[in-house]
Amino acid sequence: MSEQIELGLSAGKPERATPKQILPLDGDTQYFGVVCDQELSNHYLDYLLQKVPWKNDEAIIYGNHYITDRKVAWYGDGNFSYSYSGKTRVAIPWTEPLLELKALAERYSGASYNSCLLNLYENGSQGMGWHHDDEKGLGKNSNIASLSFGAARRFDFRHKQNRQKISVLLEHGSLLVMAGTTQSNWQHHLPKSLKISQPRVNLTFRAMLLRG
Numbered sequence: 001m002s003e004q005i006e007l008g009l010s011a012g013k014p015e016r017a018t019p020k021q022i023l024p025l026d027g028d029t030q031y032f033g034v035v036c037d038q039e040l041s042n043h044y045l046d047y048l049l050q051k052v053p054w055k056n057d058e059a060i061i062y063g064n065h066y067i068t069d070r071k072v073a074w075y076g077d078g079n080f081s082y083s084y085s086g087k088t089r090v091a092i093p094w095t096e097p098l099l100e101l102k103a104l105a106e107r108y109s110g111a112s113y114n115s116c117l118l119n120l121y122e123n124g125s126q127g128m129g130w131h132h133d134d135e136k137g138l139g140k141n142s143n144i145a146s147l148s149f150g151a152a153r154r155f156d157f158r159h160k161q162n163r164q165k166i167s168v169l170l171e172h173g174s175l176l177v178m179a180g181t182t183q184s185n186w187q188h189h190l191p192k193s194l195k196i197s198q199p200r201v202n203l204t205f206r207a208m209l210l211r212g
């Protein structure tokens with residue numbers, strides 16, 4: 001990843017972002033800050049809230065069926081299916097705005113993605129527990145680009161061995177890229193915060209290895 005990257009979005013003037021390395025060791029996670037101006041970010045947030053076919057996520061863990069508060073949607077190249085937590089999801093084909101956001105993430109990260117998991121947190125009572133992303137279809141140390149729109153939320157990393165914690169505030173229109181050995185050595189989560197009443201949409205662009 002280069003130190004400074006210029007973003008040439010057709011709808012806005014180019015902006016500059018200098019990524020900040022978040023993790024002190026054993027991983028490569030860069031926070032680029034806001035990469036999409038406010039007007040465009042508002043436009044994407046409205047689109048995502050209104051047009052994505054959001055559904056509560058389901059998981060089967062040790063035979064028990066769980067339904068999450070947070071809602072999800074899974075987009076990808078044609079005929080993708082993705083299995084995790086005992087369920088198989090079939091990807092929704094890309095739409096134009098999602099392809100624009102994929103191009104934006106790829107431009108900053110220098111990586112290519114073929115799928116995207118979207119999460120909708122309606123307010124601060126919804127979050128995501130500690131985990132790392134290394135499902136079978138994703139590989140061990142995948143590059144994941146995470147774009148956020150809506151309420152700014154704290155996002156935490158915890159080192160698997162020494163338990164060191166690192167936090168970053170994910171702002172409206174911001175990009176975080178998890179790469180290198182991040183997934184092997186660190187877990188991450190989105191803590192709940194009852195002070196937050198506004199929704200947040202997060203998009204994690206991923207490069208899946210397997211085709212369904």
Ligand SMILES: O=C(O)CCC(=O)C(=O)O
Pocket residue numbers: 117119128133146155170188190202204
């Ligand atoms: O909402 C976020 O910022 C994180 C989402 C996440 O970790 C995931 O989808 O795996």
Ligand SMILES: [Mn+2]
Pocket residue numbers: 131132133188
């Ligand atoms: Mn994750």
